[in-house]
Amino acid sequence: MNMYRIFRAIEEIDPEVYERINTRREAMKEFAQVGKKLSLAALPLALGAMLNKAYAQSNTSASVVDILNYALTLEYLEATFYSMGATQGSALIPNANDLTAIQKISADETAHVNFLKAVIPQLGGTPVNKPNFDFTANGTFADVFSNYQTFLAVAQAFEDTGVRAYKGQAANIMSNSTVLQAALNIHSVEARHASKIRLMRRLNGFSNSVKPWITGNDTGGIGSSVQPVYAGEDNTVQAGVQITGIGGLSISASAASEAFDEPLDMQSVLAIASLFIKS
Template sequence: SNNNGGGGSGTSDPTINSLPGKNGNVKVLNYALTLEILEADLYRQALNLASGRPLNDNDGKLRDASAYVMAPGVGNLGAQSAAGFAYLRDFAFVEAAHRDFLRTAILGLGDTPVSPNAKGYQFGKAVAPNLRAILRALLPLEETGTRAYLGAAPFFVNFESAATKNLIKAAVGIYSTEARHSAALHYVLESDIGPNGTEAGVPSNSRVSLSGSTLPYSDQGLGDTFEYFSTPASVVAAIQPLIVK
C-alpha cells in the first residue's frame, strides 16, 4: 500500500525508492526532475544545433527565445519546416519550465532536488544538422517522458491529502503537455501521432488494465485509445545512453 508519504520513507517501487527524498512523493518528484533535467538539456542542445550555434552555447543556458533563428540548410521538412522549428524552440523553453517548476516544488516541500549529471548529457549518436534528424532524435525522449509520468503516477503516496492532490494535478498537467509535444513532433514528421506500442527507442508496450485484464473496449484495431506507460526501471535503463558517464 502506498500510504506512507506523510511520515514514511518511500513507495512500493524500488527504482523510485532509490532516489533521494524524505517521503514517497518527493522521490516521485525527483524521478520526474531527473527526466526533465535530461529533456531540457537535450532540447537546448537540439535548438542550438538547429540554430547553427555550438551545442553548449551561452554556457549551457538558454538565450532569449528571439535569439533562435533556423540556420540555413536546416529546414528539410518542406511546408512543415517553419512549424517544426517553432515547436523545437518552444518546447525547449517548456521543458526548462518543467525542470524549474519541479525543483521549486521539491524545495517548497523542504527537501533537496536531484542535481544534473556532472558530465552532462548527449544524444545516443551524432545528430545531423537538419530538422528531420533533430526531431527524430528528440521524439523517443519525448514519448519516453510521456510514458514515464503515467508509469509513475501510482507511486504517489497519501492520495487523500490536499498536498498530494495538488502534486498529482501538477504531474498530470506536465504529462498532458509532454503528450502534446510527442504528437506535434509526429505530425511535422508525418508519422502516426499515436499512441502506439511500437515507438522506436521507447521502452514498454504496457497499457492500463483492470484486475490484470485488458479493459472491456474495442478500438477497432487502431490501438490508440489509451496511452502506453513505462515502468520507472525501464525508463532509467532507456535513458542511460543519453547520460555522459
C-alpha cells in the same frame, strides 16, 4: 542466532516469502552455503542481503521527493536537448514554423525544470544536480545536432518516454494531491509535445507512416535502438477487459493499442535515460 526461528517469524508476516526467494528448503540451503563462508558477525548482513534481493522486485515504493527528483532528471534531459537544438537555429531546423515549435517546447521543458527545482525544497528535499549528457548516445545518434531527421527521431523517443514515465508514477504520488495535479498537468503537456514532434516528422517526410499516437510497439521508423521506449505498448487488455472484442465490435490489435497509452516503470525509464547520461 537461531536462523530457523527468524525464517519462521518472516513466514508469519509474509507467507509468500519463499515464493520470492525460491522454496523454503532452497532458501535455507542458500543461507547455509553463505554461512560457511562468513563469520558469525557477518551473518545478519548476509540475511539482509538475501531478503533485499527477494523483495527488490516487488518494492516499488518511493517518496514523493524521490519521484520528483526522478522527474527532474528527465526534465533536465529534455530541456537541455531542446535548448541545444534551438540554439542551432536554421542550421539544424530548416523552416521557421518548426523552429518556433522547438523553441516553444524548449521553453515548456525549462519551465518544468524550474517548477520541480522550486517545489522539491518545499517538501523538504534537495533537487538533484543536472547530469552531463551525451545526446549522441555514445555515437548511436552521432549527427543529432546536424541532421534534422535524427534530431526529431531522438525528440520523439524522449517525448514518448516522458509521457509513459509520468503515467507510471501517478499512483505513487497520490498521497499528495497538489503534487499529483501538477504532475498530471505536466503529463498532458508532454503528450502534446509527443504528438507535435510526431506530426513534424511526418510533415517533413522523414516517416510517412508515423502517426500522432503510438501503434503497438512500433517505433515510428526510428528502429531497434529506441525499442525499449515502446516495450509493452502493444497491450490490448485494459483492467482485465480484452479491447479487441469489446462490445462485439471488430477492433484490431493496432486500434486497441492506439486507444490506450501504457505506463513505464522507473527502472525502465532510467535505463533508457542512462543511454544519454555521461555522469
